[in-house]
Amino acid sequence: MFAVVLKEDGYSGQATGPRIENAADWLAAAELPMPKAGAGQVVVKLRAASVNPSDLHFIKGEYGQPRVKGAAAGFEGCGDVVEAGAGAEGLAGKRVAFVAAAAGAWAEFVLCEAMNCIPLRADISDDDGAAQIVNPLTAMAMVDIAAQAKAALVISAAASQLGKLMIGLAQDLGLETIALVRRAEAIAPLEALGATTVLDVTSAAFADDFAKASRALKPRIFLDAVADQTSEQVFANMPNGARWVVYGNLGANPPMLTQIGQLIFMGKQIEGFWLTNWMRTTPAKDQMRVVGEVQARFADGRWRTDVAARIGLRDVIGGLAGATQVSDGKVIIEP
Secondary structure, eight states: OOOEESSSSSSOOOOOOOOOOOOTTEEEEEEOOOOOOTTTEEEEEEEEEEOHHHHHHHTTOOOOSOOOOTTTTTOOOEEEEEOOOOGGGGGGEEEOOOOSSSSSBSSEEEEEEEEGGEOOTTTSSHHHHHTTTTHHHHHHHHHHHHHTTTEEESSSSSHHHHHHHHHHHHHTTOOOEEEESOOGHHHHHHHHHOOOOETTTTTTTHHHHHHHHHHHHHHEEEEEEEOOHHHHHHHHOOOOTTTEEEEEOOOSSOOOOOOHHHHHHSOOEEEEOOHHHHHHHHHHHHHHHHHHHHHHHHHHTOOOOOEEEEGGGGGGHHHHHTTTTSSEEEEEEOO
């Protein structure tokens, strides 16, 4: 089978962010043996794979998991189960969303753990199915942090696919949001989605505008995909008890803490979120409830996958860098 594979092992020791200039620096085209499903595993014939920032961190050796040279890249997609191992027979023949833990998603056939597959409703498109797990479950889990705190929240990189999902969910839950973007033209679309306030972090007036919004809305949860110095300034201008929840590293330069006393005297907290840990620690019945809600939202149109670009699997090496320059939608890889 054809696959797009990793050229390097392990970690790079770098932190340059999820940007690539030339996919050939990190990836190669290859013909791999067809996978074989073992106990608790399935083989999925790919329909579509989505590209997340975590994929780009991973292929560059900047993610929290080591690369395996020669293994297929890609974490997430959807397709049809064509072989099921012992204990996974119930998935045979079904269209599923999957996270590829055993082998990468950027291949014609993908080996998956059955526990990492979600059968898809008939009214879920392949595009939505290919982006059904990483972003939606992250959105549900993180916005729930704000819901439990009964607090307004700040969302960085809000024009991203994940940011849009969080804005829509927060609006449905009656939570006020301060959405942060990097382009003025992204403001109106997010306001239309229901964001309470949308601010451009590149504006000369951003610091004053955020301080004003923070005083008015008193946000205590900061869901941050960027983790740069602007993020630190945002956190410093949030009220007592604020929580800075870092789930991404889009900024290439890590922040310096300028208000360390706030952690002591204002009860502020800095923490990380990784969906893999949430899936490991959340009871199965709660996960299934969240999965059902995610599919319902895509099926009835409350959520949708905005596709910025489509590239063929055999065109990934030449086309991935250009396709991922757009931040307002998802890149979909099709076989």
